[in-house]
Amino acid sequence: MLTADEILVKFAKIFQDSTRASDICVHWGGGEEFVAVLPKTTQNQAYEIAERIRIGLQTSQFFSDEEITCSIGVTQKKISEKEIELFDRVDYLMYKAKNLGRNITCQ
Numbered sequence: 001m002l003t004a005d006e007i008l009v010k011f012a013k014i015f016q017d018s019t020r021a022s023d024i025c026v027h028w029g030g031g032e033e034f035v036a037v038l039p040k041t042t043q044n045q046a047y048e049i050a051e052r053i054r055i056g057l058q059t060s061q062f063f064s065d066e067e068i069t070c071s072i073g074v075t076q077k078k079i080s081e082k083e084i085e086l087f088d089r090v091d092y093l094m095y096k097a098k099n100l101g102r103n104i105t106c107q
Contacts, residue, residue, distance in 0.1 A: 014056040043076040071097035
């Protein structure tokens with residue numbers, strides 16, 4: 001069985017390989033959720049990056065037979081939107097991806 005640390009290290013490497021130096025990813029909340037900030041990126045570009053990360057994680061070779069997947073919500077901040085509204089929308093999209101069967105990116 002894989003440890004959480006092994007999965008996090010692999011995820012960090014996939015994120016780094018799929019994004020630019022200006023992009024950041026932070027652990028969000030107390031569970032297994034993350035937020036990525038991709039400055040100067042359109043929503044379509046962010047979706048493509050999210051898909052690279054999702055597929056990269058799914059197809060990664062771990063030292064186990066376990067399949068590791070992720071569900072991703074992608075959105076773009078609206079001009080006058082408060083941060084809490086943005087996080088509510090992206091959280092909704094992430095849970096939508098989970099409810100649609102997991103291992104999906106929703107926008």
